[in-house]
Every structure is written in structure tokens, then in C-alpha cells.
Amino acid sequence: MRQPALTTLASFKALESHAVDARHWQLRQLFAHDAQRFPSLTVDAAGLFLDYSKNRLTSTTVDLLLDLARERGVEARRDAMLSGEKINITEHRAVLHTALRLPRSKSLTVDGQDIVADVHAVLDHVKEFTDQVRSGAWLGHTGKPITDVVNVGIGGSDLGPKMAVLALRSYAHPRLKMHFVSNVDGHDMDAALALVDPETTLFIIASKTFVTAETMLNAGTARTWFLKTAKEEDLARHFVAVSTNTEAVKAFGIDPANMFPFWDWVGGRYSVWSAIGLAVALAVGYGYFSDFLAGAHAMDEHFRSAPLQQNMPVLLAMVGFWNRQFLEAGSLSIAPYHQDLNRFPAYLQQLDMESNGKRVTRDGADVDTPTCPVVWGECGTNAQHAYFQLLHQGTDVTPIDFIAALRATHDLPGHHDSLLANCFAQSEAFMTGKTADEVRADLTAQKLSADEIEALVPHKTFPGNRPSNTILMDQLTPSTLGALIALYEHKTFVQGVLWDVNSFDQWGVELGKVLAKNIHAELTGEVQPERHDSSTNGLIVMAKAAQHI
Numbered sequence: 001m002r003q004p005a006l007t008t009l010a011s012f013k014a015l016e017s018h019a020v021d022a023r024h025w026q027l028r029q030l031f032a033h034d035a036q037r038f039p040s041l042t043v044d045a046a047g048l049f050l051d052y053s054k055n056r057l058t059s060t061t062v063d064l065l066l067d068l069a070r071e072r073g074v075e076a077r078r079d080a081m082l083s084g085e086k087i088n089i090t091e092h093r094a095v096l097h098t099a100l101r102l103p104r105s106k107s108l109t110v111d112g113q114d115i116v117a118d119v120h121a122v123l124d125h126v127k128e129f130t131d132q133v134r135s136g137a138w139l140g141h142t143g144k145p146i147t148d149v150v151n152v153g154i155g156g157s158d159l160g161p162k163m164a165v166l167a168l169r170s171y172a173h174p175r176l177k178m179h180f181v182s183n184v185d186g187h188d189m190d191a192a193l194a195l196v197d198p199e200t201t202l203f204i205i206a207s208k209t210f211v212t213a214e215t216m217l218n219a220g221t222a223r224t225w226f227l228k229t230a231k232e233e234d235l236a237r238h239f240v241a242v243s244t245n246t247e248a249v250k251a252f253g254i255d256p257a258n259m260f261p262f263w264d265w266v267g268g269r270y271s272v273w274s275a276i277g278l279a280v281a282l283a284v285g286y287g288y289f290s291d292f293l294a295g296a297h298a299m300d301e302h303f304r305s306a307p308l309q310q311n312m313p314v315l316l317a318m319v320g321f322w323n324r325q326f327l328e329a330g331s332l333s334i335a336p337y338h339q340d341l342n343r344f345p346a347y348l349q350q351l352d353m354e355s356n357g358k359r360v361t362r363d364g365a366d367v368d369t370p371t372c373p374v375v376w377g378e379c380g381t382n383a384q385h386a387y388f389q390l391l392h393q394g395t396d397v398t399p400i401d402f403i404a405a406l407r408a409t410h411d412l413p414g415h416h417d418s419l420l421a422n423c424f425a426q427s428e429a430f431m432t433g434k435t436a437d438e439v440r441a442d443l444t445a446q447k448l449s450a451d452e453i454e455a456l457v458p459h460k461t462f463p464g465n466r467p468s469n470t471i472l473m474d475q476l477t478p479s480t481l482g483a484l485i486a487l488y489e490h491k492t493f494v495q496g497v498l499w500d501v502n503s504f505d506q507w508g509v510e511l512g513k514v515l516a517k518n519i520h521a522e523l524t525g526e527v528q529p530e531r532h533d534s535s536t537n538g539l540i541v542m543a544k545a546a547q548h549i
């Protein structure tokens, strides 16, 4: 059934008039007038705690936002996704990354097949293989245990495993060094190969489709490099594949016994839970990998069953929608106050922007509101000393998600309190700001002259009233990491439902791929570069001249 345009819904109109009043709200005042603001605008789920009280909204706003979620059919669409309906309508696929973390005791039938049994058969293979590599029983072709693992993949076949391996660094195997090569730029592979020894290196060729140009080129380069010192029959000890495309894996020369399959109902950016997570399982071991899946499953269960008022992914999505729609926030900054979550902003960029960076509804009509904000970020406290200036005093309002663990996974004294102090101080500063009168009082106490004070006041005033969420966990563990990723996956899903976009395709990346193929033929001299604009032609000519083509 065709969905009505979002802006025509009664609940949207109610929010629109509410937003007229909200425009004048000051967070400082909202806190001053409501002693219960923190307990009423916070929620717990699956080992995570979300404080969304430092957003420009009240409980009434939340009620109106949840009315919109209901009127838009978020619950029905969630149930459709979880039950395996083919909600990815442009690719005619189910969307079942949640099935990858279902316990073995469950079942879910898709097209007549119990996919939970399939998932656990692959997990069993992952366990067997990772146990062998980790224990040293899996030997390279000259009889030495594996010391280095190179994951070759891009997009979802890189960002998820890379982010998770880094995040779970404290759980990693001491012998296995993990490397990730994604870029078609040979400098990436060159840097990795410089660090590893072909006798003790395992390559994971990770690609859902096994046709992605970057990955295929990198995989071929890795194989050529390996075969300089080894024979074809040695490949089986050093190359494994993770893919949905058995034929292409075979054609590449990888033994199907060394292939870990997954399924077309797993989107690339949702695939870290599948065998695409092989690098994670190798690094931390199958037990911790299971905990990672279990943490995500706990969030899935919460998302499926919690009332909307206490449903963390729904609340995070609705607050984000409020900021995007009514505060016109064009970007969302992610600030993990945890160095091991260094790649989490990059991971979220793909998750959110590839999912909801869309401009037409599922029916092909133009979306009548802005959709996905630009997602970006960097770890605190580094970010504070780089771009937080703009967030505090720039002309745009940028909402921020602060993410922190209450307890560290290291035992170095003096660091963690300092880290948390900075995290909490920043969210407080963004919220309260500093008024001109407060600045005047400070400068007067420093005994500056009246003229000096008035010259400095505008520069030292902070507008404040800048929204943020804070997401806390006890410690960054496999389980809390799983829950954190699943939280953002479901948040992305809910926002996609509000905008009525298909969050599970990514046609926007195709045009550049086709043009790159054409230009590649021109750069290598197979075809003359005549078909472009003068800029593109000029750039091609420069590159050819530099490379004497």
C-alpha cells in the first residue's frame, strides 16, 4: 500500500506546531524547571544506557515523536523485517542480519529453509577453523603456525571486522597480528605485505559478491605475491574466502572447503555478524565472538519487545529525527570517548549513510523531508583539540553522540577518570554554554579593563543549547560492542521507516563504478579519452603523461 507523504500525517503536523514553541527552548531552563529530567529521559537496554536528556525536547515531544513512529507503522515494519519478509524491495530480498545472532535453539524459515540451522552450520565451521589457527594446529605450507592475518575486503567486508578487531583489542590472541587491506590504492596492500611473511600469513578474501573491483585486484596481488615463494597447491593453507558467490570463489582458485558462505539476505554493511566476522573470531576466539553475537541479540530482543517509550533504538532514532527535521541539523557527530572505538565513526558512516542516504521513497516518489544527516566523528579527547571549536561556537548546530565505558579495559592509573571527566564536561558545555554575563564576571575577576572586557565578551561567549546524547556501558566488551552496533542498526532502520526509504539497497554507488571502468581503459591506453568534459579529459591526459602512457 502506498504510504502517505510524511508531512501529511496528523502526528507530523502535531510535531510541526510543537516545534514552533520548541524553537525558543533553552536546555539550561529545561533542566532548571524539571528535576526529573534525567530519570525521565534516560533508558537502559542490553548493557547500554542512553541519556537523551541533553536534547531540546521534553516528555511531550517524546510522546509526539512516538505517535509519529506509530502512525508511520514502525512496529509493523520492524516485525516484517524480523520475520523475514522481503522488505528490500528493489533487490527482492529479506533483511535478516538479526537471524545471524539468533541462538541455535531458535528457528526461522525463509523460502522453506530453516536459516538458523544454516547460520549455525557456518558458525561451527568458523569455530573449528579459528580454533585451529589460534591453537597453532593450522600450519602454513612450510609447517609454521600462522602469525598474521590479512583481511582483504572493502565497505562492509572491511569496516565491520576492522572496527570490531580494534574495539576488542584487549581480548586479542597474542600471536595473531591482524591487518586490513581495502583500498584499490596499491599503497595499502604494499604497506601490509611489507609487514608479513608468506610462510606464516593467512589471507581472508572477504567479499559478499566476489566481484568488487578493489577486492578482486587486491586478492590477485596477494596471490601473486604469495606464489613468488610458494606453489599453487600451497594456496589452500593460506587463502580462505568469505562470500555468497561460490562459483567466483572457485574460479579465483580457493578450495570451497576453505570458503565460509553467507546469504543474500545479509546486507554488506550488516555483515560483521556473518562469516565476514571471521577476522574478529580469529582475533578474539570463538567464545568472545559468540558473546558479540549474544550482545547484539539482546538488543534485538529489546528492540522487538520493549514498549516504544522504553525502546532505546526507537528513542535514539526519534531524537535524531527531531534534530534533523526541526533543528535542521545536517550532520551528526559521533564522539567515542574510547580509543578502541576509533573506527566506530567510520563504521557508522557506512551503516547510516549508505542505508538512508536516499532521496526517493520505496514507491519512487521524492521524499518530502530531509533524510540522513552526514555522519562523522573522531575519538575524544582528540576531537576536542581539533574541531570541537566549530561545534561549540560555529554557526551550525551539530548534534553529538558521546559514547563511553564507565570502566577501562586497561589498568593504567590516572587516565580513565580524566577521560570521563572530559566526556561529561563536553556534553555539559555544549548544553549550558557560557553567557555574556558569565564571561564578564570572569574577566572582571581577572581585573581586565572595561574596554578589554567588552572586546573579549563576544569571542568568549558560548551559545550552548547544543544537543547531545550520551551512551554509556560498563566496559567495552564483546557483548556491549555487539549491543552498541545493533542499537545503531535498529536506529537506522527506524529512521528509514520514517522517511519511507529502502534502507537496504545502495544504487548510488554504481554510477562511479561504471565510469571508473571506462576511465581505467582510457588511462591504460586501450581507449582514447574523448568522451568526457574538458576537466575529466584534462585530468586523464595529465595522468597518462606522468605515467608515460
Ligand code: F6P
Pocket (backbone or CB within 6 Å): 154, 155, 156, 157, 206, 207, 208, 209, 210, 211, 212, 215, 268, 269, 354, 506, 509
Ligand atoms: O559498493 C558498495 C558495496 O556494495 C557495499 O555495500 C559493500 O559493503 C561493499 O561494496 C563491498 O561489497 P562486497 O562485499 O560484495 O565486496
